[in-house]
Structures are given as C-alpha cells and as structure tokens.
Amino acid sequence: MKAHFFERLRTSVEQMIAIETGELNVAEEYIHTVKIPDVKNLRIAQRLKQQEFAQMLGVSLSLVQSWELNRRIPNGPALKLLIMLERQPQLFETLKAL
Template sequence: MDKSLFNSLKESLHEGIEFAKGDSTKGTLRNLTFKSLPELSEGEIKSIREETHLSAAAFASVLGVSVKTIEAWESGRSIPNGPSKRLLQMFKEKPEFTKEFIVS
C-alpha cells in the first residue's frame, strides 16, 4: 500500500475515534430526514406494478417476494412491510428503476 494512502487512512481513523469520543471538531455530524413510509392501497400497488410494465411474477422477483404476496397486496388481503413499502415508494417515483434488476 502506498505510504501516503496508508497515512491518510490512519489519520482518518484517528479522527473518527476522536469524533466518537466527543471531539466535534474532528468530523461532521449531519441530521438526515427521510420521507415517511407510504400507506399504499391495493389499487396503488397494482398501479405501481403496471407503471413498471412488469407481470406479477416479474414484479415479485424484483421485490424478492412471491407472486402470492403480490396478489395478496393487490387484492387488499395483506399489506407490504417496511422494506417492501420503501421499494414500492421508489418504484412509484421512478418506475424505470426496476429495469436495473433485469438480467438480459
């Protein structure tokens, strides 16, 4: 490893330790605010899937759930959990993002 890279990493580590000990001059603290998780109706979930132009099977694969789960969400028999809500929110805002998961 390059000595200058090593020294830079070493210095950063020491600064991180000092920051963790309470020395606020050794780092930057940011307060982040995130969008709240959406409450999605069965119609909205189906609309999100349709906007992605994916079948229920393909959409289930992208989300990492079963087709039966997609069907249950779209019929209102169950609701998505937190991580699924966040992904659905992302796909609602950017339907083209699902294309990132397709292997040609």
C-alpha cells in the same frame, strides 16, 4: 405479564379507541401516515406479470397477489422499495438488471 405493563397496554388500547371514535383529538405533529403504493398500477405501468414483478422484488407471487387484492399491506423493506419505485420508476431498470 406484570401488572404495570398490562395497565399501560390497556390504557393505550383505550386511547386508540377514543381516537378512532373521535372522542379524543390528537395534535397533528403526532399523526404520521404513510401512503401505501398502488401495487397493481405500479406493476401494470411497467407491463409486468405478477410473477415477474414478484421475482424482481424478491417476494412470492402470493404476496404480490395479496397486496393487489388489499388482503395484505406492504411493510418494512418491501414498502420502502415500492415507494422508491413509485417515485422513481427508472429504478425498475436497475432491478431488472440484478
């Protein structure tokens, strides 16, 4: 690894730690958060078993279980789909039809 890349990485990590410990404040416009959907409540509200929910989303049963136990956090297209389903539950019917 080139020295300047390593130095930038080290500086970024130090800044992250300073932010986490409250030693460094960041302007609100630089803070972006995404609310992670409550996968279990979303599934239960639709009266779906974990396996049915997994098949509907095109993911594995173990992934759904990990989301529900907070061992893993949904990301990428799955996160976007879950957010859409949370905001527009009628989309479940569309997924069931696929």
